[in-house]
Amino acid sequence: MIRLLEYRVYRTTEEPVPFCWKVLFVLFMLGTLLAMVAVCGSCQPEEEDIGNTGVGEGLSATLRLEVMGEEQVDIATRAVSEGVVSNLHILVYNSSGELIGQKYQTGSSTVTVNTRSATGCTIYAIANTGKADLFKGYAIHKESYLKSMVYSLTGWDDPGKGTNLLMTGSMKSVNIRAGVQTLSTRLVLTRMVAKVVLNIKVKESSGITITDYSVKNIPACSYYVARASGDAAQAATAAHWKESGVIATSRATSVNKTFYMFENRRGTKSISAQKDKTTANAPAKATYVVIHGLVGAVTVMWTVYLGENNTSDFNIKRNGNYTYNITLNDIAATDTRVVVDFTGTEDLSSAGTANCYLAKANSWYKFKATVRGNGAATAAGISPTGSVLAMNAPITPNIAELVWETGGHEKIIRVLMLKDGYVYFRTGEVEEGNAVIAVKNTAGIILWSWHIWVTNTNLLESAQTYRTNPRWMDPTLFRNGLVSRTLTMMDRNLGAAVDEASDANTASQAFGLYYQFGRKDPFPSGKIGGGVECIEIYDKVGNLLPMATLKGNTYQKTAAQVPHASVAENIAYTIMNPLIFIVYAVGDADTSVNWLYGASPLNSPPTIWRSSNRLWGGDLNDDMSEYPLGLDSKFIGKTIYDPCPYGWCLPPQDTWTNFTTTENPLGAGTAKDNYVSYSTTNPLYYNSPSSEKRNYDSSTVIFGRHFYVSEIGKGEIAFYPAAGYRYGKGGGIESVGDFCCAWSFAPYSASSTFGGYLYSAKIAVSPNGTSWRMHGFPVRCVKETS
Incomplete structure (x- = not known):
């Protein structure tokens, strides 16, 4: 994102040498000031040959001439009268550079000067100095002395404080004969100063406010007589330079400032990109503007160098009119004209790192970019490197980049950068998304990725208390000794905007995101009324990624297509490709229906399956097939792949055992594995409000189902939306408006390739369901300490 500070420089005329008053009777039309004038060269008048026949040199002569300042069509709109001559010095030098006539007057623009006849004379006019005795003394009798004289400022903006501007002009090669003569050509004066207009504004919806600005390297003096090359009066010493000082703006969103300054011709540099017109590339003492502002709580400084274009030129010439339309955009590390002070930026990782961070709209945040997930020590069997990872084993990223976002381009992540081992980002204006x-590293390979959940929800304040209800814990079949206990659960799915749904719109907002079992990165969910379409997501440049695109070859692969020579290679691929959904290909030799290729307990040894069991921090008490039933799982600790925020993790397998009430829903004599699933199709056993103790017709669209979470038939109620899921075979969206589900951290059992999860549909509730680990299901997190 490098288009983050833009300024446009325009020309005010189509003339090759703009804004210059020639010694012809020319009225210069300034126009509408939509542009900056580029070059103001010195303008030479035609020779004024008044004749000299029969008259010798040095005879008495009286010279009458009319002096005028160049006019502007919009002078009435200016605080300074830019073309008015209020007081005037006339100096006449002969071809030897000796003063032969001099006059100071105020008021009238017609001047009568007593002089002597001579050929090849130069007439100088200096206006609006307000100093009658400016050119007194013997030294002024030499033209060379006049050319060495400078006007010095007291304050940086002195040229614009008076009523009129300093102006100078000259006529060369004038022949003056004896007697009274009137010059037929008027001497037109040009300004000693350049006019600079700053039109500064902020990008719409950027959240930027301007706190102050200042102008640097303003020449403190300038020659009265213009020189063809650089102005030698601008020496390196501090006395020759002024600064505007800090000009406060009270957190404005626009600033318009006009000021006048002496010329500062610093030359050109070989610069082709606007963003590279920086201090590092600028000539010494080039004039520039510093703008300070705030983006939320972050202090930002923009630096804009002036000149005749946006890139290579650093010249401000006398008599020039420069207009800069500057737009302050969001911040990017790649734009070196922008200096960001992140002091005070909220560190989302200060308490601990995670794969998901919560943020609010229009705010600045940072988090550690060198830690994988929660930084947990990682065994070789589930490590992306194939070796043991120590706690907080570092990665060394080179750049931060958006993978996808909801809501539209730059609606969730407005600015993103990597700085000093931290990811810095600013959220957009969308409040939920x-x-x-x-x-990435220097080779452009993704090293890690994080889910940013923009929400106004306080997870702890809205959390719910679940009371589990495990039963049929036959000690001959189970090793976990499960008993009823209390869990602190989120009131909504991970990534959801709302916790309840009453219509199609709020239902989709309650869905959250989909996750494949054991993977840390989310996928977009479906939506009510969207058929097989997912919620709108956009890539880093703002391209919409519909389901047809996400199911294409770029974002969907079969497990066989994914590198899988080892568990580490397989896991590393998912890290490098967080938006690629991995599906099962019918007919493939691997029937594990797991994105981790070959993860089946039937393989001998079942090494890959055991790795899959532990990716989210769960495992079986005993993975031998003689203990085949569900709910015989355990928590071994949150891993680097857990998708929940800091302090939260995937829930245990028995989390939803209170969602049905019968101990033996399938009747006496049925197999024990049916008991432990607690599944039922009988609405009488749904632990739901009475209005939802029913089954629905297959054509019915439901928004979800409510369950009592801590007691039977009363107390606190949780809502589980009918979010459907992403199918692990074809990769499409399925069962939206029918199917409520959520992953646990646990493998289902010692004889199953599947994972344990909550399942509720129109005609059934299964608190301990079992399904393919390839499927993309929602996640609802539990407080880790509970």
């Missing part, structure tokens, strides 16, 4: 951002 999701994004995935990644860091």
Whole structure:
């Protein structure tokens, strides 16, 4: 994102040498000041040959001439009268550079000067100095002395404080004969100063406010007589330079400032990109503007160098009119004209790192970019490197980049950068939404990625208390000794905007995101009324990624297509490709229906399956097939792949055991594995409000189902939306408006390739369901300490 500080420089005329008053009777038309004038060269009048026949040199002569300042069509709109001559010095030098006539007057523009006849004379006019004795003394009798004289400022903006501007002009090669003569050509004066107009505004919806600005390297003096090359009066010493000082703006969103300054011709540089017109590339003492502002709580400084274009030129010439239309955009590390002070930026990782961070709209945040997930020590069997990872084993990213976001381009992540081992980002104006951002190495390979959940929800304040209800814990079949206990659960799915749904719109907002079992990165969910379409997500440049695109070859692969020579290679691929959904290909030799290729307990040894069991921090008490039933799982600790925020993790397998009430829903004599699933199709056993103790017709669209979470038939109620899921075979969206589900951290059992999850549909509730680990299901997190 480098288009983050833009300024446009325009010309005010189509003339090759703009804004210059020639010694012809020319009225210069300034126009509408939509542009900056580029070059103001010195203008030479035609020779004024008054004749000299029969008259010798040095005879008495009286010279009458009319002096005028160049006019502007919009002078009435200016605080300074830019073309008015109020007081005037006339100096006449002969071809030897000796003063032969001099006059100071105020008021009238017609001047009568007593002089002597001579050929090849130069007549100088200096206006609006307000100093009658400016050119007194013997030294002024030499033209060379006049050319060495400078006007010095007291304050940086002195040229614009008076009523009129300093102006100078000259006529060369004038022949003056004896007697009274009137010059037929008027001497037109040009300004000693350049006019600079700053039109500064902020990008719409950027959240930027301007706190102050200042102008640097303003020449403190300038020659009265213009020189063809650089102005030698601008020496390196501090006395020759002024600054505007800090001009406060009270957190404005626009600033318009006009000021006048002496010329500062610093030359050109070989610069082709606007963003590279920086201090590092600028000539010494080039004039520039510093703008300070705030983006939320972050202090930002923009630096804009002046000149005749946006890139290579650093010249401000006398008599020039420069207009700069500057737009302050969002911040990017790649734009070196922008200096950001992130002091005070909220560190989302200060308490601990995670794969998901919560943020609010229009705010600045940072988090550690060198830690994988929660930084947990990682065994070789589930490590992306194939070796043991120590706690907080570092990665070394080079750049941060958006993977996808909801809501539209730059609606969730407005600015993103990597700085000093941290990802810095600014959220957009959308108050509820999701994004995935990644860091890459110098080769452009993703090292890790994080889910940014923009929400106004306080997870702890809205959390709910679940009371589990495990039963049929036959000690001959189970090793976990499960008993009823209390869990602190989120009141909504991970990534959801709302916790309840009453119509199609709010239902989709309650869905959250989909996750494949054991993977850390989310996928967009479906939506009510969207058929097989997912919620709108956009890539880093703002391209919409519809379901047809996400199911294409770029974003969907079969497990066989994914590198899988080892578990580490397989896991590393998912890290490098967080938006690629991995599906099962019918007919493939691997029937594990797991994105981790070959993860089946039937393989001998079942090494890959055991790795898959532990990716989200769960495992079986005993993975031998003689203990085949569900609910015989355990928590071994949150891993680097857990998708929940800091302090939260995937829930255990028995989380939803209170969602049905019968101990033996399938009747006496049925197999024990049916008991432990607690599944039922009988609405009488749904632990739901009475209005939802029913089954629905297959054509009915439901928004979700409510369950009592801590007691039977009363107390606190949780809502689980009918979010459907992403199918692990074809990769499409399925069962939206029918199917409520959520992953646990646990493998289902010692004899199953599947994972344990909550399942509720129109005609059934299964608190301990089992399904393909390839499927993309929602996630609802539990407080880790509970």
